[in-house]
Amino acid sequence: xxxxxxxxxxxxxxxxxxxxxxxxxxxxxxxxxxxxxxxxxxxxxxxxxxxxxxxxxxxxxxxxxxxxxxxxxxxxx
Amino acid sequence: xxxxxxxxxxxxxxxxxxxxxxxxxxxxxxxxxxxxxxxxxxxxxxxxxxxxxxxxxxxxxxxxxxxxxxxxxxxxxxxxxxxxxxxxxxxxxxxxxxxxxxxxxxxxxxxxxxxxxxxxxxxxxxxxxxxxxx
Numbered sequence: 434x435x436x437x438x439x440x441x442x443x444x445x446x447x448x449x450x451x452x453x454x455x456x457x458x459x460x461x462x463x464x465x466x467x468x469x470x471x472x473x474x475x476x477x478x479x480x481x482x483x484x485x486x487x488x489x490x491x492x493x494x495x496x497x498x499x500x501x502x503x504x505x506x507x508x509x510x
Numbered sequence: 511x512x513x514x515x516x517x518x519x520x521x522x523x524x525x526x527x528x529x530x531x532x533x534x535x536x537x538x539x540x541x542x543x544x545x546x547x548x549x550x551x552x553x554x555x556x557x558x559x560x561x562x563x564x565x566x567x568x569x570x571x572x573x574x575x576x577x578x579x580x581x582x583x584x585x586x587x588x589x590x591x592x593x594x595x596x597x598x599x600x601x602x603x604x605x606x607x608x609x610x611x612x613x614x615x616x617x618x619x620x621x622x623x624x625x626x627x628x629x630x631x632x633x634x635x636x637x638x639x640x641x642x643x644x
Contacts, residue, residue, distance in 0.1 A: 446585040448536035452594055455539035479536075486513075486540050 437466040443500055447475045451483055458487070458507065465507040466492070470500050477501060514639025515542045516632070521644060522551030523566045524588065525576070530644045531591030538598035543639070546592070547632040548623070549605035550612075556604060557618050561589060592622060603627045 440457045442450035450471040457467050469480065477494055480503045484491045488509040495502040515537035519530045530546065537544045548556050555561050565573040579585075586594075592602065604619055604626045616626050 444584050446583045448532055448539055448591075449584075449586070452535055452539045452598075455541070455598060483540055 435464050435466060436461075437468060440467060440469045442469060442471045442473070442476075444472060447473050447479065449473065450476045451479045454480065454483060454505070458489075461507045461510070463507055463510055467505045467507065469503040469505065471503070472500055474501075476503060480505065513542050514545070514636065516545045516547065516636035516639055516641045518632075518641070518643045519546060519548045519552035520550050522554045522564055524563045525566060525569070526644050527552070527555060527588040528585075528591075530642075531586075531588030531595075533642065533644075534595035534600055535591040535598075538595040538600045544595055544598075544600035545632070545635045546595075546600060546602045547605060547627075547636075548602065549608045553604060553608055553612055553614055556602075556620050556623055557614055558620050561587075589622070596622065601625075603632065605629070605632075 438457055438461065440453050442453045445453065450469060450473050454467065454469050461467060469476070481491060484505060490506040490508055492504040492506050493502070515533070517530055517534060519527065521527070534544055534546055563573070592600070596602065601624045602622055604623050606626045606628050609615070609626055619626065
């Protein structure tokens with residue numbers, strides 16, 4: 434069963450969002466979807482770098498007026 | 511195996527401590543093994559008790575604006591960032607020689623410090639990874 438976990442990092446400055454993501458990753462399993470909400474402008478490049486380094490997949494990055502949403506699929510633990 | 515990030519904190523001013531904090535926390539979040547080696551002026555902020563906010567002389571008058579900006583942007587303190595990094599596995603070491611020179615004993619060090627070590631231990635730990643001197 435696939436879990437979708439919402440990580441709300443809105444308002445947190447760098448490196449807050451990536452840290453929240455790393456924490457959620459620690460408690461995830463292969464196949465899980467993580468959805469990160471952030472307002473820090475660096476989050477797009479940071480999550481891409483994080484996914485590349487940890488071997489996970491960015492499924493979608495959506496920029497909304499009030500937040501950036503990054504959806505990550507966990508492929509590797 | 512995880513990559514390694516080693517940071518030497520030499521400076522004691524709060525701007526540089528903040529950089530060290532950000533990179534330690536980000537490095538740990540990226541899954542790196544993170545080792546922080548604190549020496550000389552850096553040690554002034556790693557003893558027990560309240561942390562002094564020392565601004566570099568040339569930017570001294572910008573201190574209040576920096577603090578205000580950090581508050582506005584919800585930037586955590588360098589100390590909290592190091593705590594976050596540690597929570598993800600980072601290690602913080604104090605340079606034994608500099609502690610000796612500055613008359614800082616093991617029991618004087620802030621609990622955030624894992625151990626007092628020599629340069630050889632730091633070089634062995636950092637070998638093959640990224641090293642930053644701040």
